[in-house]
Amino acid sequence: MKISTKGRYAVRLMLDIALNDSGEPVRIKDVAKRQDISDKYLEQIISILNKAGFVKSVRGPQGGYLLVRKPEEYTIGMILRLTEGSLAPVSCLEYEVNDCPRQDQCVTLEVWKRIDDAVKGVVDNITLADLIEWHHQKGDYYSI
Amino acid sequence: MKISTKGRYAVRLMLDIALNDSGEPVRIKDVAKRQDISDKYLEQIISILNKAGFVKSVRGPQGGYLLVRKPEEYTIGMILRLTEGSLAPVSCLEYEVNDCPRQDQCVTLEVWKRIDDAVKGVVDNITLADLIEWHHQKGDYYSI
């Protein structure tokens, strides 16, 4: 039941870009340094976010990445699902159609559904904007 | 974010033993047949449940396994944690002490905590007795 580094890094990556948005593109190299993550690995992750239209890229020197939308328009669920794939705890909940031959008798399915709903309830109700706010609260607390 | 077959099979295994409890020990071979799971694999899983004292074994012919406690005393969380290991979505939530050097600045930790709490809220509040009840409800529905 782990969230992979890919998903976790993607969230930190998006948050870092949001926090360091000065209008100029944010370089992956800088994010990697700040977040202490391999820049080559971050490149692969940002490429997913880029292709999905979550960020836009500027190539060449002074290049980098910018968020396409406002932070409040990205939920954690969107970012995790894009990078991790489905967040469902079992594969029979991943698609519209459940073709499991045991599903009529399957009582445990109800358990997995409830877990799924609980997770969704969390990740689909937290946005990047929330993370930014929490970050500032932490910052204020530590600067007193 | 998947629950492995080991954990899922363990729940089905416990439920199957509970449903087929006639006072006589329940054989793994029969569970395997009913649940359509490899009996050799189930052996490994029941061994974990046995060592943890969730079931007791009777060796030899007419042997098998029996639940030690009443179904309402087993939560799904107990079974999953035993067989899967921790259900926490990130490893820094697994132990009492979080030794992550970034934890003071880590805003995403709050997200993982909320996911963790949400999952716990589900699995720690469903017992084997609930699954038995749901099973009978399903059975009644399909027999009308």
Add this chain to the structure above:
DNA sequence: GAAATTCCAATCGAATTAGTAGGAATAATA
């Protein structure tokens, strides 16, 4: 003593994870 069961340990192929490595394409700037 034969048969049915649990118990135990080793092995294994496939998939996944978490990256590394190397360089091509692009664009700003000197």
Add this chain to the structure above:
DNA sequence: TATTATTCCTACTAATTCGATTGGAATTTC
């Protein structure tokens, strides 16, 4: 125009985990 800084793309890889399979030893009943 040459240099340099960046994104972009593809391939590879080492380690781990997953989901078993295999083979047999120990125990107990009949």
